[in-house]
Amino acid sequence: MRKSKGIDVWEATWRRLGVIFRDFDNVVLAFSGGKDSGVELNATLAYMRAHGITKKITVVHFDYEAQYQATTDYVTEVMTSNPDLIDPVWICLPMAVISEVSMYQSHWKPWDPELKDIWVRPLPDAPGVIHTGNVPEGFPAYDGVWDYTLQEQVSRWLHRRSDAERTAVLVGIRTQESHHRQAAIHREDKHAMWQSYRWTTRISDGVYNAYPIHDWNVEDIWVANGRNQWSYNELYDFFHLAGVPLSDMRVASPFRGEGQESLKLYREIEPDTWGRLVGRVNGANFTAIYGGTGAMGAKKVRLPQGHTWKSYAVFLWKTLPEERRAEMLPKIRTTMRYWTVTGGALSTDTVANLRNNPPEDAAVEFLGPPTDNRKRKTPMEVVRFSRYPDDLSGRGPVAEIPDWRRMAICFLRNDWQLKGMGFGQSKIRHNQRVQALEKLKETL
Structure with missing residues (x-):
């Protein structure tokens, strides 16, 4: 695999996992169902089996309700496999999620019990699913809470639940993806981290995010999947057939800004899901039609005649x-x-x-x-x-x-x-x- 700073990125990740399992008594892995978190999970499980680690890691998935069936199938496979090493936490709660497909609805709430009749899909039936009917004692407030806030609150809750001294939350971000992710790892004024490991970030007392695959690029992801015959979200195969470039293949909420370009693909890949998306969130159909055009500020925006x-x-x-x-x-x-x-x-x-x-x-x-x-x-x-x-x-x-x-x-x-x-x-x-x-x- 590719080398970064003179060392194979696989070996670098292996070393980071060694630090994590040495220094943290509780390990949580944030799993989105995408290619990066999938490789991160498979690499972590491979490390655990190679080193005889039997204490389970917690795998957390935030389910946004509106997603491809292929993603749901992959998440189900992951959360029901490797029960000897995985403790699944599958969150299906009405948190607030940004919507950038309409100015009239700044956010929406997946799994809103008041809108059950128009849910994109039924609640999953699998171990570890948390919904409004079975919220554990001590779980943080969730109704209408922004998803990124809830994610950090859940990390703290899992830390308390395990009575751990230190919790590492493994997050599958790669600096190749954005400048913000680059800054999360390499900014010069970074002080809140575990010891001197810049690939960690302190979240709260005893809780740290860790980024073991931060220096991988997208080609490394697919090389690892191919060499190790790891399973992955088959949605990427559909993206490939649809002509989507590797760098643009994303598993994200279709109503976020970064998901607008691919929103129209729902019509081609999963028409049934698309039909339910249109009725779920205001502006979905308009954005699918015009999201890649000047009508929504994409490509070249022309100034109307007579205007500055x-x-x-x-x-x-x-x-x-x-x-x-x-x-x-x-x-x-x-x-x-x-x-x-x-x-x-x-x-x-x-x-x-x-x-x-x-x-x-x-x-x-x-x-x-x-x-x-x-x-x-x-x-x-x-x-x-x-x-x-x-x-x-x-x-x-x-x-x-x-x-x-x-x-x-x-x-x-x-x-x-x-x-x-x-x-x-x-x-x-x-x-x-x-x-x-x-x-x-x-x-x-």
Whole structure:
């Protein structure tokens, strides 16, 4: 297999698993049903059998109800196999899950008991399934709780349940997939980890996420499956037949932003499932038709005749539901104030382009290198605009430069979190609030 930093990625993973089973008395594996978590699970089971480890690991699957039957079949196979080494926890609860197929429904709740008549599929019948009728004592609050928050709460619950000193939650992320995943492993200011292992992240007291396959690429995944004859989600075979590139094959909630491109594939691969998806979440059919077009901000977005990007963005803004506008307005004000009052850092290449080709509708001040203590991988320079620019196309990456064009595209994409304008999900702030409340409870 491919080498990373002079060592075979398989051997590197084997060594990381050695650290995990040496230093942690409770091991949990987050299993999505996708290719990465599947390989991670198979590699972990292979390590356990090779080293005579008999203590079970907990395999946790968050079931989002709306998924391919092939994924359900694969999850069922995994959760019912290897009972000597796996303790299955299969969560089918009405948590809040982001929906980016409609501005009218910012989230939806899988397995909502009030909507049982239109569930995409029945509750699974297998060991370890947790649903609203059998929630274990001490299980965290779940109804309407964001899925990423619930995932961390479940990790803590599993830690308490096992009465462990240290719990490792194995997460099958690979840095090849995104810059956010790269930063989770390699950011220079990272301190919250187990000892000096950068492939771990501390979640709470005694609970750590671990990323044993973080340096694998997508080819490594399929080489491992082929060499070891491991089972995998057969949905990937259908993706291959449909002409989907390896890098775009994802098992994700079809209503998230990253799932929009593949949403239309449900019509071809599983028509029956598609029929139920359309009736389950607002906007699914429209997104399947227009998700890859300029109508939803994909590919080349054309400015309507007679509009500037500012006037077009304002027009789109007025069409949005009041609830969405209320959620987005503070972020929009923040970004405008940042670029027109404080000034923001851009790469020196982008700054050079702005010097050579300044915007016609805004003056630009060049304020020199950043003076904060933040470490940056590339040279940056701070700039400030006299007003928020209309269109900075061609001066730099779309994700970096601020203009009304980028804002209009966010509205077209139903990007109510404004991720396309550089805002992350509110996860960090929410988690800080949760941790503060927990500490407060301890003092009362």
